[in-house]
Amino acid sequence: MSELPKIIQDLKRNLKYQQKLGMKGVTKTSNTLEQIRAEIGDCKRCPLCEGRKNIVFGVGNPNAELMFVGEAPGRDEDAQGEPFVGRAGQLLNNIIKAMEMERSDVYIANIAKCRPPENRAPLPNEAATCIPFLHQQIETIKPKVIVCLGSVATKYLLETERSISTSRGQWFEFKGIKVMPTYHPAYLLRNPDAKKPVWEDMQKVRDYLKSNI
Numbered sequence: 001m002s003e004l005p006k007i008i009q010d011l012k013r014n015l016k017y018q019q020k021l022g023m024k025g026v027t028k029t030s031n032t033l034e035q036i037r038a039e040i041g042d043c044k045r046c047p048l049c050e051g052r053k054n055i056v057f058g059v060g061n062p063n064a065e066l067m068f069v070g071e072a073p074g075r076d077e078d079a080q081g082e083p084f085v086g087r088a089g090q091l092l093n094n095i096i097k098a099m100e101m102e103r104s105d106v107y108i109a110n111i112a113k114c115r116p117p118e119n120r121a122p123l124p125n126e127a128a129t130c131i132p133f134l135h136q137q138i139e140t141i142k143p144k145v146i147v148c149l150g151s152v153a154t155k156y157l158l159e160t161e162r163s164i165s166t167s168r169g170q171w172f173e174f175k176g177i178k179v180m181p182t183y184h185p186a187y188l189l190r191n192p193d194a195k196k197p198v199w200e201d202m203q204k205v206r207d208y209l210k211s212n213i
């Protein structure tokens with residue numbers, strides 16, 4: 001079946017964010033995001049294409065200073081074609097608000113753009129096939145900070161085997177961009193005690209962004 005309506009939906013979503021920014025937001029940058037989406041097309045480059053309803057490209061401000069990276073779409077995200085829209089997404093929205101920002105200020109994407117079966121983590125070959133698109137998005141958006149949400153995003157973006165409990169709260173770098181790993185919002189839903197360390201991590205990010213305007 002043609003992916004064209006879904007691609008158009010993604011482009012409209014990006015346009016909506018550009019309009020929020022005013023004409024100043026309609027820049028070469030956002031065109032390039034459109035080009036990346038067009039390059040993905042009706043992707044069948046890895047086996048995750050088989051179970052997906054929608055490719056979840058990413059959403060948000062194409063000129064964002066802050067980017068969140070999760071592991072892969074879940075059921076709600078697959079159904080709606082947008083990352084972090086379920087309960088974990090609500091929690092992420094609250095975290096963003098607590099950082100004195102709006103969801104529309106940031107950019108949100110995943111390591112893999114299609115939903116893995118049974119919500120498992122993307123396998124190494126799937127992540128390796130999909131991650132070049134995320135790299136292109138990062139190069140285009142040029143955020144000042146990337147927050148890796150959870151162990152899977154941290155592992156694949158930073159190419160590390162360190163556990164999230166030892167890497168969270170510390171600064172890393174990806175192609176000259178500061179990276180802060182923290183726990184995934186879905187983990188916080190199961191372990192509310194982890195909200196405190198996440199908030200400590202996000203305060204570091206907020207303070208860094210404020211001091212690097």
Ligand code: SF4
Pocket residue numbers: 040043044045046047048049055112113114126129130
């Ligand atoms: S996960 Fe990425 S590489 Fe795999 S089919 Fe989806 S878009 Fe293509």
